[in-house]
Amino acid sequence: MSAPTIAARAPQTTVTPQSTTSSQTTAASQTAQPRGRFSRFVSQARQQGRLVVQPRMGFGEIAQMRAGLDAVRDSHATAIGTITVDSYTRVNDHESARRALAAGSDLNGFPVVAHGAEQTRRLLAGVSGEQFPVQFRHGSALPYELFQALVEVGADATEGGPVSYCLPYSRVPLARAVAAWAECCRLLADRPEPMHLESFGGCMLGQMCPPSLLIALSVLEGMFFREHGLQSISVSYAQQTHPEQDLEALAALRRLAGERLGGMDWHVVLYTYMGVFPRTAVGAFRILEDSVRLAVRSGTERLIVKTPAEAHRIPTIAENVDALEFSAAVAEDEAGKFGGAPAPFSDTGIYEEARMLIDTTLEYGDTVGSALVTAFARGHLDVPYCLHVDNANRSRADIDSRGRLRWSDPGAMPLRALVGGERTSKTSAFGLIDMLGYNERRFDREQLVGGHLKGLR
Amino acid sequence: MGVIATKPCWTVDRMGFRLLTFVVQVFQGYGAEVTDISVSYRKRFLVTSVSSDAHMWNLVFLQLLLEERDGDVTNLGICVPDEVIIDECLRSRPDVVVVSTVNGHGHIDGLRLIRKLRAVPELADMKVVIGGKLGVKGAENAKYSAELVANGFDAAFESSTGLAAFESFLGSIRSKPRTAVLAASVPTAADLVSHELVAAGSPA
Numbered sequence: 233m234s235a236p237t238i239a240a241r242a243p244q245t246t247v248t249p250q251s252t253t254s255s256q257t258t259a260a261s262q263t264a265q266p267r268g269r270f271s272r273f274v275s276q277a278r279q280q281g282r283l284v285v286q287p288r289m290g291f292g293e294i295a296q297m298r299a300g301l302d303a304v305r306d307s308h309a310t311a312i313g314t315i316t317v318d319s320y321t322r323v324n325d326h327e328s329a330r331r332a333l334a335a336g337s338d339l340n341g342f343p344v345v346a347h348g349a350e351q352t353r354r355l356l357a358g359v360s361g362e363q364f365p366v367q368f369r370h371g372s373a374l375p376y377e378l379f380q381a382l383v384e385v386g387a388d389a390t391e392g393g394p395v396s397y398c399l400p401y402s403r404v405p406l407a408r409a410v411a412a413w414a415e416c417c418r419l420l421a422d423r424p425e426p427m428h429l430e431s432f433g434g435c436m437l438g439q440m441c442p443p444s445l446l447i448a449l450s451v452l453e454g455m456f457f458r459e460h461g462l463q464s465i466s467v468s469y470a471q472q473t474h475p476e477q478d479l480e481a482l483a484a485l486r487r488l489a490g491e492r493l494g495g496m497d498w499h500v501v502l503y504t505y506m507g508v509f510p511r512t513a514v515g516a517f518r519i520l521e522d523s524v525r526l527a528v529r530s531g532t533e534r535l536i537v538k539t540p541a542e543a544h545r546i547p548t549i550a551e552n553v554d555a556l557e558f559s560a561a562v563a564e565d566e567a568g569k570f571g572g573a574p575a576p577f578s579d580t581g582i583y584e585e586a587r588m589l590i591d592t593t594l595e596y597g598d599t600v601g602s603a604l605v606t607a608f609a610r611g612h613l614d615v616p617y618c619l620h621v622d623n624a625n626r627s628r629a630d631i632d633s634r635g636r637l638r639w640s641d642p643g644a645m646p647l648r649a650l651v652g653g654e655r656t657s658k659t660s661a662f663g664l665i666d667m668l669g670y671n672e673r674r675f676d677r678e679q680l681v682g683g684h685l686k687g688l689r
Numbered sequence: 690m691g692v693i694a695t696k697p698c699w700t701v702d703r704m705g706f707r708l709l710t711f712v713v714q715v716f717q718g719y720g721a722e723v724t725d726i727s728v729s730y731r732k733r734f735l736v737t738s739v740s741s742d743a744h745m746w747n748l749v750f751l752q753l754l755l756e757e758r759d760g761d762v763t764n765l766g767i768c769v770p771d772e773v774i775i776d777e778c779l780r781s782r783p784d785v786v787v788v789s790t791v792n793g794h795g796h797i798d799g800l801r802l803i804r805k806l807r808a809v810p811e812l813a814d815m816k817v818v819i820g821g822k823l824g825v826k827g828a829e830n831a832k833y834s835a836e837l838v839a840n841g842f843d844a845a846f847e848s849s850t851g852l853a854a855f856e857s858f859l860g861s862i863r864s865k866p867r868t869a870v871l872a873a874s875v876p877t878a879a880d881l882v883s884h885e886l887v888a889a890g891s892p893a
Contacts, residue, residue, distance in 0.1 A: 369893035370892075371893045391893070400743075401768075401892050402743070402768065403766065403767070403769070432893070437745060437746070617745075617746075660757060661754035664750055664753055668746060
């Protein structure tokens with residue numbers, strides 16, 4: 233693979249916010265023909281104006297996992313199935329997974345390697361298909377054995393990335409994760425029926441990472457996937473604290489994906505809020521509703537939902553189906569209101585900031601992988617609050633008075649000019665707790681204060 | 690002092706001088722004591738998760754809290770193997786090791802860790818506490834605290850309502866260096882955030 237094209241360093245002082253525009257519709261048309269049944273399903277749904285929804289769901293036992301897949305397939309939603317892999321498999325401790333299965337202990341996901349390809353194929357037979365593709369979701373920095381099993385099974389799709397599954401969830405050196413993911417991508421790419429691969433880069437630590445870095449990492453991981461032979465990918469973004477900021481972020485992500493992943497088959501996936509989740513049922517459904525409307529208004533193809541059980545425990549199959557059907561109903565309502573036209577937003581320069589991070593990062597290496605490693609080593613990329621030893625952990629973010637995420641201290645990232653150069657005061661321990669609970673408070677207020685109940689009387 | 694010095698009587702004056710000297714000595718001693726306190730009050734903390742726990746925000750919070758309490762913090766981060774914790778203890782000899790865990794495996798991983806750590810002779814007296822969601826059974830988790838302390842932790846803070854027990858533990862470090870604090874049903878700093886952060890820490 234030849235070295236990526238290196239664009240000139242973007243001038244840091246000449247950010248010219250554009251008026252309320254978006255290039256969603258043009259960008260969408262730049263994607264290549266869908267490859268593989270996962271991407272075909274998403275593409276068909278988009279043509280029919282329907283949002284694809286997907287749960288987070290994983291059980292250790294085959295019978296229960298199958299019941300979950302059946303229920304999602306039979307739900308009143310345009311749904312893709314999910315098999316979430318357990319924690320032991322994520323760290324390649326397959327022996328512990330086998331012991332747990334033998335002892336009948338509960339696992340927090342489906343142990344693909346411990347069950348083996350034969351059993352996993354049996355699980356999928358008769359449920360997965362052209363009208364119900366299934367994605368395997370994991371969280372592994374070193375997923376070679378898992379991916380080998382997925383290739384053997386003939387899985388439709390999986391996800392992750394060399395940065396997004398290394399820095400937040402592992403102690404694996406970034407350089408090692410990058411090397412491992414390069415091999416893993418090859419495994420998927422060499423298969424005759426292409427497997428879809430989604431970047432988890434839009435969700436660093438779940439919350440408190442400003443949009444520009446989420447977008448940059450997702451697009452860079454997408455470019456890394458292409459560098460290692462993938463043809464069908466998705467780029468991601470996780471709902472944050474401010475709907476209009478999220479709308480701008482998703483437009484920027486789509487525009488940059490269109491520019492940097494040209495010729496590939498790609499789409500955008502949104503995650504319902506991944507941070508501290510509302511505890512009340514009303515609050516949880518409300519934040520889910522917001523994420524659905526955000527997905528529809530931004531022209532996002534696929535949404536991975538959460539359930540009201542999220543703040544308390546692992547959701548049941550029924551709770552997952554409820555969340556999917558609720559999301560499908562909200563999506564239909566929103567599409568009816570907006571008729572598919574992208575919603576306007578005021579431009580605060582997220583696109584320029586993300587593009588500059590991507591371009592300047594690529595100057596650090598001959599390949600996307602080596603550029604990522606060096607950029608993190610220099611603190612040129614720096615995920616706020618992330619404790620991984622290969623992350624500088626000098627950058628800081630906070631939530632401003634309007635609820636927007638912003639850089640309070642960009643560390644060594646080249647962002648000062650873009651954020652106005654003014655650092656805010658250091659985050660205190662309880663200040664951090666306050667910010668982490670921002671969405672929880674915002675969405676729980678309705679039920680806790682009870683105002684909406686009065687209106688219903 | 691001026692009053693004593695103006696006394697004409699030699700003996701009194703002499704007494705006064707002695708008193709003055711004593712006072713000065715006391716003050717010098719106290720001054721030194723104050724200096725000692727302020728220097729040694731910058732306790733060196735080692736913050737760490739256990740081997741199977743990938744939750745990060747609880748560790749970020751604890752570091753900020755301990756730094757605000759004038760501590761120097763080394764943060765080992767998530768999914769730390771027992772050997773890495775023990776090596777770091779031997780290398781840097783922190784004043785207090787704070788183990789924070791919220792994935793429900795604390796009673797398993799923490800127990801194994803403290804047994805290994807206490808088996809190292811140099812670390813037999815090191816102050817080591819654990820806190821968070823120590824099991825997956827909610828209120829029943831309290832039972833794990835006794836077991837963890839019995840096996841070598843100086844304190845075990847299982848989750849529930851506030852930060853007071855951990856704060857008072859921090860305050861007691863100097864005065865009661867080897868008192869085992871068993872604070873079942875009282876949360877650590879990490880705990881305050883642990884419950885909510887379970888979802889926030891899960892990948893995929």
